Amino acid sequence: METRPYFVFGDLLANVLDGVFVGVVTSLVFGPGWNMIVAMFVGMALGMVLSMIVALPMQVGFGAMEIMVPVMTTGMVAGMVVSMAAAMAPADLALAHAARLGFYSGLGTLVCCYAANVWIQGRASLWTS
Amino acid sequence: MDLVTQKKWDRAAANFDLMAGYGPEKRWEPAKRALFSKMGDGKILFLALGTGLDIPFFPPGRRITAIDISSGMIEKARPRIDAYDGEIETQVMDVHEMPFDDGTFDQVFTSCTFCSVPNPVAGLEQLRRVLRPGGELHMFEHTGSRYFPFRVMMNAMTRITRRFGPDMNRTTVENVVAAGFTLENVDHVFLDVVKTISARA
Numbered sequence: 001m002e003t004r005p006y007f008v009f010g011d012l013l014a015n016v017l018d019g020v021f022v023g024v025v026t027s028l029v030f031g032p033g034w035n036m037i038v039a040m041f042v043g044m045a046l047g048m049v050l051s052m053i054v055a056l057p058m059q060v061g062f063g064a065m066e067i068m069v070p071v072m073t074t075g076m077v078a079g080m081v082v083s084m085a086a087a088m089a090p091a092d093l094a095l096a097h098a099a100r101l102g103f104y105s106g107l108g109t110l111v112c113c114y115a116a117n118v119w120i121q122g123r124a125s126l127w128t129s
Numbered sequence: 130m131d132l133v134t135q136k137k138w139d140r141a142a143a144n145f146d147l148m149a150g151y152g153p154e155k156r157w158e159p160a161k162r163a164l165f166s167k168m169g170d171g172k173i174l175f176l177a178l179g180t181g182l183d184i185p186f187f188p189p190g191r192r193i194t195a196i197d198i199s200s201g202m203i204e205k206a207r208p209r210i211d212a213y214d215g216e217i218e219t220q221v222m223d224v225h226e227m228p229f230d231d232g233t234f235d236q237v238f239t240s241c242t243f244c245s246v247p248n249p250v251a252g253l254e255q256l257r258r259v260l261r262p263g264g265e266l267h268m269f270e271h272t273g274s275r276y277f278p279f280r281v282m283m284n285a286m287t288r289i290t291r292r293f294g295p296d297m298n299r300t301t302v303e304n305v306v307a308a309g310f311t312l313e314n315v316d317h318v319f320l321d322v323v324k325t326i327s328a329r330a
Contacts, residue, residue: 007156048282052289060148063156065271065322072282113320116276121317
């Protein structure tokens with residue numbers, strides 16, 4: 001697990017920024033007229049594409065795959081959560097609410113990626129036998 | 130020579146250090162230093178030197194033959210080659226068509242290489258050919274993941290990234306075995322995506 005403060009900060013910044021960005025943009029695209037399931041899948045794809053915009057500059061400062069993989073996952077999760085929330089809402093989502101959902105999506109995804117990293121590294125020795 | 134691949138990396142050379150020179154190298158420095166500390170006193174082949182970002186992590190005093198398919202990359206690497214406290218001889222070469230005799234090298238090192246080699250198993254078979262029997266292969270590579278959602282995502286990303294750079298979903302550990310190497314160790318640096326691989330010819 002990454003413990004160097006500079007890179008932990010970078011991971012946090014990249015995922016939270018990406019979550020907020022994807023959340024806000026997604027809330028502008030989806031609304032109450034959308035079918036929830038369709039919105040979910042389109043939102044996930046849109047979130048992944050939007051995440052590339054955030055991942056590329058963040059990679060320069062903080063790492064390659066260690067940034068790209070969690071950030072793309074955040075984009076997928078934030079896109080899914082916000083698009084479904086927008087489709088189910090009685091009126092258009094407030095931008096602040098969408099940003100908040102994106103923020104928590106980024107935070108949650110990063111924690112899950114850190115946990116997955118620890119779990120996978122614990123299993124690594126099994127794969128070489 | 131694979132001219133399409135050569136052209137792609139010649140184009141990438143101009144901005145390669147901007148994208149990969151700071152964050153990724155700082156992040157990977159401990160794992161790379163540990164891997165390259167295995168460089169011995171024998172004949173070493175370093176595959177895909179790129180702009181030489183790995184050179185500062187090499188132990189001093191080694192004699193290394195470094196190849197890359199892109200002359201643009203090697204040109205960019207020149208200051209780092211000159212600054213190295215040892216000998217690095219560079220050649221523009223395609224891994225699929227290496228003119229070295231069988232069993233020329235004691236060790237082969239790669240760093241983020243087999244995400245970009247068009248035919249990875251054939252490339253690895255060539256590495257096994259130029260290694261002496263029992264010679265060592267040490268790799269620092271990023272690969273695809275076997276886990277959802279990373280696997281799905283990296284398959285999707287590869288459709289885009291392979292146009293201007295590497296594939297994100299390679300199965301390099303399996304390819305090493307398929308090329309006839311005996312796998313000795315795999316250490317995961319980040320998820321099951323960034324890893325070091327050690328094997329014997």
